[in-house]
Amino acid sequence: MTFWALLILTALLIAVFLGYSILKGRKDREPAAAFDLRVYREQLAGVDRDLARGVISEADAERVRTEISRRILSADAQMQAQGTQDGPPVWANTVAIVVVAAVLIGGGFWMYRQMGAAGLPDQPLSLRKELAETMRAERPSQAEVEAEVLPDLPKQLDEGYANLLQQLRNTVAERPDDLQGHVLLAQHEANAGNFAAAYKAQQRVIELSGGAVPADAYAHLAEMMILAANGYISPEAEDALRQSLQRDPRNGPAQYYLGRMMTQVGRPDIGYRIWVEALRASPADSPWAQAMRAQLEELAFRAGVFNPPNIPAPSGPSQEDVEAAADLTPEARQQMIMGMVNQLSDRLATEGGPPEDWARLISALGVLGEGQRAIDIMQEANAVFAGDAEALEIIDAAALQAGIAQ
Known part of the structure; x- marks a missing residue:
């Protein structure tokens, strides 16, 4: 309630100042001829001073007086004809003041009801960080999101390619420990747009690889999970990204998606720092570097960075x-x-x-x-x-x- 009282009082004070300006302008208004009269009288006094100093002769002074007197008579006649300009009538000024007050108070109240949040408590930076961490810890799993995402229309595949893909699926089903078969299955399921099947095949590739799993394998797994979830980065996808970065801290795709994940959970500041670091080391023509550069300005704004550094693209042959x-x-x-x-x-x-x-x-x-x-x-x-x-x-x-x- 205190906030609303302050809001209304502020709007009322502004309306009072504007109303005072309207009334003051009405009282101070005078005809233009009155200003001319003051100028002409000052000119007459100037002629007398010039004559006393000997700057002009008596004949010239008389001629100038005559011309100025003629102008004074003309201005006075104009004032008599026009009368005093009182400006708009009192009722018009009163209506204007009421309208201004209604717009300021009523309009401000309506706009804040539409866009503001009067009952929302203060949100210091520490609290927002805690909320972001809670959002990150409690966000939906991969399976929950996939269950809610509307499936895309099946990709129209060439009949020959579709038959080969089905044969590959059958072969891998018969030979569940065939590493190369799962590698091919993950690749071709992704090519066909079956991202859920692709990341499940990639998970099997990682299981069969033992301890010799490269960073790209986890980055590819995370990407398939993200595509299957329509761009959402689940805790499982985050774990795959971090596995990739543990093996290669400068893996470009993993850095790109980890920065996006931080933005999704309310930490665009961390996402911005991840992208800046990635851009400093990534080839200029890499797909992830191009994607980061295209979105960096918007991310910098969300992170509160209003003067982002100019990051030169690493040199190297295209x-x-x-x-x-x-x-x-x-x-x-x-x-x-x-x-x-x-x-x-x-x-x-x-x-x-x-x-x-x-x-x-x-x-x-x-x-x-x-x-x-x-x-x-x-x-x-x-x-x-x-x-x-x-x-x-x-x-x-x-x-x-x-x-x-x-």
């Missing part, structure tokens, strides 16, 4: 560059590669970059036989990332690969 290099002679190909290496070196020297770019440059120089230059770059990188153990570890691995480890 697919078109690779295809073009395949048609070149060995000498031209070497020259092309050296040009890309020099471009990367120039960018790092002027703009800097993540440790992955420095490591890429060191490795490339080692392959090209530029040992001394690779050593110089390594020393510069060690100075740039001094104190960053993780970055130095990446640099040392690149130096070892280039054969210049000290």
Whole structure:
């Protein structure tokens, strides 16, 4: 109730100030001819002062007086004809004030009833974090969401491909421990749009792989779960994403989906940080990097970041560059590669970059036989990332690969 009293009182005070301005403007209004009269009288006084100082002659002063007097008579006649301009009548001003008050008080009350939440208690940051964690812990499981999601229309498959897929299903059913069969089944079920069947086959692939499960296998499992749930990231999908990142902390698809998951549970700030870190290390032409760049501005706004950093895309040859290099002679190909290496070196020297770019440059120089230059770059990188153990570890691995480890 206190909030509503303050809201109404504020609107009422604003209406009073506006009403006062309307009435004050009405009282202070005067004809334009009255202003002209004051100017002409001041001009007459100025003529007398100029004559006393000897600036103008008596004849000129008389002529100017005559002209100003004529203008004074004309302005006075105009005032007499127009009378005093009282402005709008009192009733019009009264109606205007009532309308303003009604719009401010009634309109403000109606808008807040539609869009506000007067009874909602304060929500400090700590409370919102607790609510987000509760939402994350209590969100529906994969099975619950799949039960509610409307199934998509079956994908129209070529008859021959549909028969082959059914044969593959039958074969895998007969040989449940066939790892390669489940790998093919997961792939083709996904191609056919049967994402629920695809992730179940992928789960079996992981089970049969034992301890040698790569990060991409878990990232693929999570993606199939997310597609089966129509974009929702369940606790089971989150677990698969974290399994992937445990094996490869820079797995791009896993970072992309984990950032989306954080946004879904009310933590866009964490999702934004995950995406920024992923973009610094991901190839510019990768699908997940393109998706993150397309949504980063909106996510930054939701995270409360109004001046997001400019994240340069990591340098490196595109697919078109690779295809073009395949048609070149060995000498031209070497020259092309050296040009890309020099471009990367120039960018790092002027703009800097993540440790992955420095490591890429060191490795490339080692392959090209530029040992001394690779050593110089390594020393510069060690100075740039001094104190960053993780970055130095990446640099040392690149130096070892280039054969210049000290």
